[in-house]
Amino acid sequence: MHFRRELSPVFLALLLLANTFFSLSAWAAGPLSAVGAQIGQSNNAKGAFVTLREAVKKGEVAFSIHGDGVTTSSVQLTINNKTGNPLRLVVPVNESFRSNSGNVQTMMVTKDTIVSVGANAQIQVALDTICASLKTMKPPPADGVSFVIGDYPDKGTWLKLSKIMAAAADLDKSGGFDSIALDKKRRQHTIAQYAVWMTLGRQSGGPNDQLTKESIQSDFLKELSEQVKNNPRIRQDLEEHHQLGAGGDIVLDKKQKAGLDARVEAIFNATDLTCRRSEEANLPGICGLPDDSNWSNLNQVGLRAFGKGDYVEAQELLEAAETEAEKFPGKDARLANSLNNLGRCLLEEGLTADAEPKLKRALVLFTAINGDDSVEGADVLENLATLFSVKNDLATAEQNFKQALAIRQKKLGADHIEVADTLNELGGVFIGEKKFDEAESVLKNALAIRYKAKGGDSPEVAAVNTNLASLYCQTGKYAQAEKLSMRALSIDQKALGADNPFLATILDVLSQAYKAQHKDAEAQTCITTATAMRKKVLGDNTSLIASLPANYEAQTRLLSFVSDKDRMEASVKEIQGSTDPKLLKAVEVDQKAKANRAVQDKWALVVGISKYQDSSINLKYAAKDAKDFYDYLVNEAHFQPDHIRLLLDEKATRVNILSSLGDKFLPHAAGPNDLVVFYFSGHGSPSAADSAGANYLIAHDTDKNSLFATGIKVQEFTDMIKQRVHSDRMILAMDACHSGAAEPGAKGIFRVNNFSVDEIAQGSGQYVVCSSQPSQVSWESKKYPNGVFTHCLLEGLRKDGDKTKLGDACTYMQDKVQREVLNDRGEMQTPVVGAHWEGEGVMLAVKPAKPGPGLADDEFTVKAPVVKPIANVASKGIVVPAKSAVKKSVPAAATAKSPVKKP
Numbered sequence: 001m002h003f004r005r006e007l008s009p010v011f012l013a014l015l016l017l018a019n020t021f022f023s024l025s026a027w028a029a030g031p032l033s034a035v036g037a038q039i040g041q042s043n044n045a046k047g048a049f050v051t052l053r054e055a056v057k058k059g060e061v062a063f064s065i066h067g068d069g070v071t072t073s074s075v076q077l078t079i080n081n082k083t084g085n086p087l088r089l090v091v092p093v094n095e096s097f098r099s100n101s102g103n104v105q106t107m108m109v110t111k112d113t114i115v116s117v118g119a120n121a122q123i124q125v126a127l128d129t130i131c132a133s134l135k136t137m138k139p140p141p142a143d144g145v146s147f148v149i150g151d152y153p154d155k156g157t158w159l160k161l162s163k164i165m166a167a168a169a170d171l172d173k174s175g176g177f178d179s180i181a182l183d184k185k186r187r188q189h190t191i192a193q194y195a196v197w198m199t200l201g202r203q204s205g206g207p208n209d210q211l212t213k214e215s216i217q218s219d220f221l222k223e224l225s226e227q228v229k230n231n232p233r234i235r236q237d238l239e240e241h242h243q244l245g246a247g248g249d250i251v252l253d254k255k256q257k258a259g260l261d262a263r264v265e266a267i268f269n270a271t272d273l274t275c276r277r278s279e280e281a282n283l284p285g286i287c288g289l290p291d292d293s294n295w296s297n298l299n300q301v302g303l304r305a306f307g308k309g310d311y312v313e314a315q316e317l318l319e320a321a322e323t324e325a326e327k328f329p330g331k332d333a334r335l336a337n338s339l340n341n342l343g344r345c346l347l348e349e350g351l352t353a354d355a356e357p358k359l360k361r362a363l364v365l366f367t368a369i370n371g372d373d374s375v376e377g378a379d380v381l382e383n384l385a386t387l388f389s390v391k392n393d394l395a396t397a398e399q400n401f402k403q404a405l406a407i408r409q410k411k412l413g414a415d416h417i418e419v420a421d422t423l424n425e426l427g428g429v430f431i432g433e434k435k436f437d438e439a440e441s442v443l444k445n446a447l448a449i450r451y452k453a454k455g456g457d458s459p460e461v462a463a464v465n466t467n468l469a470s471l472y473c474q475t476g477k478y479a480q481a482e483k484l485s486m487r488a489l490s491i492d493q494k495a496l497g498a499d500n501p502f503l504a505t506i507l508d509v510l511s512q513a514y515k516a517q518h519k520d521a522e523a524q525t526c527i528t529t530a531t532a533m534r535k536k537v538l539g540d541n542t543s544l545i546a547s548l549p550a551n552y553e554a555q556t557r558l559l560s561f562v563s564d565k566d567r568m569e570a571s572v573k574e575i576q577g578s579t580d581p582k583l584l585k586a587v588e589v590d591q592k593a594k595a596n597r598a599v600q601d602k603w604a605l606v607v608g609i610s611k612y613q614d615s616s617i618n619l620k621y622a623a624k625d626a627k628d629f630y631d632y633l634v635n636e637a638h639f640q641p642d643h644i645r646l647l648l649d650e651k652a653t654r655v656n657i658l659s660s661l662g663d664k665f666l667p668h669a670a671g672p673n674d675l676v677v678f679y680f681s682g683h684g685s686p687s688a689a690d691s692a693g694a695n696y697l698i699a700h701d702t703d704k705n706s707l708f709a710t711g712i713k714v715q716e717f718t719d720m721i722k723q724r725v726h727s728d729r730m731i732l733a734m735d736a737c738h739s740g741a742a743e744p745g746a747k748g749i750f751r752v753n754n755f756s757v758d759e760i761a762q763g764s765g766q767y768v769v770c771s772s773q774p775s776q777v778s779w780e781s782k783k784y785p786n787g788v789f790t791h792c793l794l795e796g797l798r799k800d801g802d803k804t805k806l807g808d809a810c811t812y813m814q815d816k817v818q819r820e821v822l823n824d825r826g827e828m829q830t831p832v833v834g835a836h837w838e839g840e841g842v843m844l845a846v847k848p849a850k851p852g853p854g855l856a857d858d859e860f861t862v863k864a865p866v867v868k869p870i871a872n873v874a875s876k877g878i879v880v881p882a883k884s885a886v887k888k889s890v891p892a893a894a895t896a897k898s899p900v901k902k903p
Helices: 010-022 052-057 155-173 187-204 213-230 232-239 254-277 294-305 311-325 331-348 351-369 375-390 394-412 415-434 436-452 459-475 480-496 504-518 520-538 542-546 553-561 581-595 622-635 655-663 714-724 788-797 806-825
Strands: 047-051 059-066 074-081 087-090 096-099 107-108 113-117 122-131 148-150 604-610 644-649 675-681 732-735 763-769 834-836
Touching: 047 052, 047 294, 047 311, 052 087, 052 148, 059 148, 074 087, 074 113, 087 294, 113 122, 122 187, 155 187, 155 254, 155 834, 187 254, 213 254, 294 311, 294 331, 311 331, 311 714, 331 351, 331 375, 351 375, 375 394, 375 415, 415 436, 415 459, 436 459, 459 480, 459 504, 480 504, 504 520, 604 622, 604 655, 622 644, 622 675, 622 732, 622 788, 644 655, 655 714, 732 788, 763 806, 788 806, 806 834
Parallel strands: 047 087, 604 644, 604 675, 675 732, 732 763
Antiparallel strands: 059 074, 074 122, 087 113, 096 107, 096 148, 107 122, 763 834
């Protein structure tokens, strides 16, 4: 909040960014996006927002929860929509799921999640959770138990747990956990979980419930021992460095014990610090507790989305909250609150024409309810003042800021931090009006209040310094302007990070000060650096750069959006701005036509490896799975044999796979209007097997002890597909397990995690189907010579012949795989689908419109046998919803009849 705010439509920013990062009408799911949104479903048919607990209470949905009996970091949520309408179910952070079984953990949700589920459909989604029970309680088992959704038994304790989550996030963000020997991606959750157990144990007082250094060490060794017993590869690696007892338990020598003691000491101290931080009065980021008010939950989740820069989701949620508030009788402050929140969101998006009536109505309501001098009314007045500043009506903006200032000084006191906020904004307007004396007076007052309340190194102080520096540049006090700009820059580099575009605003002021003092080289350095900062966030669009919001809070939210910290749905239909509607319509129509254009030709690379150079890792049916998939493509899915490269066993070397993807085959074959399929069945490696935590596909000649040099790194492999294959329509079917996780056993939170669907699916035209969730294993059948995943996928693809949509086939396959593996082995295997796909649902067997000649035959091209097409498979007793999908997280398979598992 600083000198004159030149806010022009952030819609343009979102439009550009959507084009740059997602493509114009692409959508990408994430923690606060439509997890499991129906593929190909139009944006205006996604259904109404409702909280999960509200939908359950009304009987609109039924749900069940499954775990694995080991982890506490997630559960599998299965939801049945019992209505004939699509729904968007909101599961807010801190939502509580309590088991009806007394010895199973209560689970608490750790991220706001939105689940889209079609009419009369069933979906499954992984839900991020934390155990909200004593550490002696058992995690939910794979076969599930009965759960209810609702308030935690003790509301005071529930709030404590919410504060623990906020404390862990605050400490992790500030570097408080940097020295702890835990995976960086998991350490916040790990410490938060321990802090919950520590707090609950202290409340219980029971000796077995206490979290101690000894219990942490015991849990660690117990979990590691279980993994060693169940995974011969881990045992082989550990035997080189650790002694193993007769029962397979790890025996540490003196040096190893000392190292573990030090690690546990650091974890315990961080846990205790988190508990103490959670009790401090100035803790930021505490999320409110869900309740039975649909309005309250939608409003809270919408505001959190706005705070994270997720403008589109925020606008939708806040609009839903407004709709709920309209139902309240009489003059209700909740409606005024909703109008103000939504108006603020629309304002920051640049949608001033939409924001103004919302804010004016909110002011009328607050005045009618609380009088003309309420703090709530002052908030609305300040938002209106900002709006008038955007419209360059500075006189009206000044009047509104002055009214808000008078109310806040009267109600809150002259030294309140919110008074300083208004003073700083008013100072920016005074600068725009060239009322320099008034500007200097109010800015110095704001600086004194913020310095006292926030300290000299806060971004709030830096914002006032930047305003003052701008003022001094315009009044000839260039040395003072330079000094204040340098101070603001130093503060914000530490407080906001080196990539925050607000630093470019400070550099603009500093360059003016340098230039006025004839320090041309320094001025040019500032200009160059500021340009580079903005380009990194917004590209080369100069008009967009000029329209950036000028306050550091808004620019931080925009940075969060751009850097993809909170992925969001971003489409032209969802971002209605003040841009020329004819242009918007033309873009929309053009994008729709592009997404739904005919498939000109079809190409495929199919890889299956049962026999490896290292015979100790051979599989039974992986090569047969690949050959069966190849036969389906040729005989039933209208792929020409010379348009497919089939690599089996010894032909599936690292060089042959990579050259087919990136050099000799697909880059020369597939055009921009073609459909490309990649199928892989074989081994994969867990991230724990690599020092840098990467995942690998294991080729025929890969050395399992030298993955970096001889394996195929998954992330580089998917980048290669995006960069070198010219088609923007790619289907990837992955039957390779990257878990490395132990069989379900002792409770622990040291499980190895897979890569996620987002790490595979790159861009807006990739559809990824994987055979299991990260913590699961994929199995070969006991009934037929195939992997269960591939067998059921082929069944699903044959259901409606040429017209089978991949989404429908996957829904059938997911249900069939889960049922069969659970019945045959008592294990959970849940295939996962992830897509960045535009337009209508993809049909793998669609006939190509203009098939061309294939590449010249080589040793890898296989002539297809003449096989009579197999009749469609009926789905007796199984309800298959249309176009459903699951939350994006990448699994991949394992196998077993012997039993053999793909590690």
